[in-house]
Amino acid sequence: MTDRKILSDAFVAGAGWADAQRRFLAGDASARSYDRLVRGAETAVLMDAPPDRGEDVRPFVTMANHLRGLGLSAPAILAQDAANGFLLIEDLGDTLYARLLKGDPGPETAIYTAAVEVLAHLQAAPAPPGLPDHSRGFMANAAGLSQIWYARAITGQPQDATALIAAMDRAMAAHCTARPVLVLRDYHAENLLWLPGRSGLARVGLLDFQMGSMGQPEYDLISLLQDARRDVPRDLANRMIRHFAATTGADPDPTATACAVLGAQRALRILGGFTRLSLHFGKPGYVRLIPRVWAHLQHDLAHPALAEVRAAARLPDPTPGALQRITDLCGTVPTL
Structure with missing residues (x-):
């Protein structure tokens, strides 16, 4: 023992x-x-x-x-x-959003609407004191993980993330300027449960929030709508962005732009993070999620606000061969 x-x-x-x-x-x-x-x-x-x-x-x-x-x-x-x-x-049970919707997609609009309204309620309240700052500089540097881990693993060559980090920093400075609020950071379908026996917002069970920090209001929203683990229909995502803006009193067009910028930042970070989980921590299961994250990234980079980020990213496609290389390197990279 x-x-x-x-x-x-x-x-x-x-x-x-x-x-x-x-x-x-x-x-x-x-x-x-x-x-x-x-x-x-x-x-x-x-x-x-x-x-x-x-x-x-x-x-x-x-x-x-x-x-x-x-x-x-x-x-x-x-x-x-x-x-x-x-x-x-x-114990809040086993009715994770992802599990519930896999068996019956019918409740999708209702339970995603409830999750969006939880975010609006959460962000309207003062945050606990002393939380770390999910700052623009922190986030820009995190986007560079896509070069440092993902691109390097596929190409076999060290990558310079300087231009990408600078471009992401400028995009966020221009379009992510709201007052910081509490963000839970991993707000998605495998960390949310549906509790129909409860009422109102309490029907949404919350898990995995210990990394809560201060950040932009749209961050958890885009975490929910651009999920690395399940496909969220694009029309539903667009409706939820509009619903979030209406519920919080925000202008819908800047909200949608901020979602694109933060979505790109998050996808870039996750590409690097999932690669690192395979190479450094020996967890190859995350590699299979990379194509979905890549699709989110391509959608976001098509937004005009991200033209400079798109030019700076220069990332290799996650072809089957590229993903196999990341898997083959599983657990072999103690550090960079």
């Missing part, structure tokens, strides 16, 4: 769940993992976030309490051990 298992067993016992059955629930791109605890008709979720691997449960607790204070459905914190990186949280 590992030291980590001994610690988690002690935490679970101390929380009063020693007699529960324990079933693996999920892992993600980070070092965190989740188990479901089952005790008769009761369930809870154990989050294991190892501090020695850079994880910290305290931001999750802060954000969960903030969201719940706004009447939103983040999991309740049932027990915590921040020093050792364990949380016991409310």
Whole structure:
């Protein structure tokens, strides 16, 4: 038995769940993992976030309490051990948007409308103090990951991201100028649950928000509508952008332009991030998502506001051969 298992067993016992059955629930791109605890008709979720691997449960607790204070459905914190990186949280179930819509696309408009309205409600409230700044410079540099990891992996040659970073910085300076609001950063169909037994905005269950920071209002919106893991119909995405603008009182045309700019930034970052997850962290499953992200990027780069970014990107297409190269390099790059 590992030291980590001994610690988690002690935490679970101390929380009063020693007699529960324990079933693996999920892992993600980070070092965190989740188990479901089952005790008769009761369930809870154990989050294991190892501090020695850079994880910290305290931001999750802060954000969960903030969201719940706004009447939103983040999991309740049932027990915590921040020093050792364990949380016991409310189990919101399995009806993820992605899972629900895979079986029946009929509710798509209704549940995406609710998710957009959650964002409007969230952004209208003051954010918790002391959050990191998802600043323009931070985001521009993150877009450069597409050159540093994705393009380099495919070409086999080091890439200079300077021009791309500068072009992205200028595009955001021109078109992403709203007052910063709380952004959850991973707001998409595999982190949202549909809870029809609740009412109003509480029907949208929220997961994976511990990286909340201050950023542009359209960032979480475009995360929802340009999902790396499922196709969102273009007409639905356009309607949701208009609905977000109407709900927040924003001008729809600048909102749509900001969505294109932030969508391009996000796609560029994800291309680099997914490649890094394969090459550096040995997680090749993310490679299969790259073509969808690429399609989002091409759509966004066609916007006139992104002409300079489009010229600076110079990225190779994710052909089957290119994707195979990224997969073949899985786990072989300790650092750049």
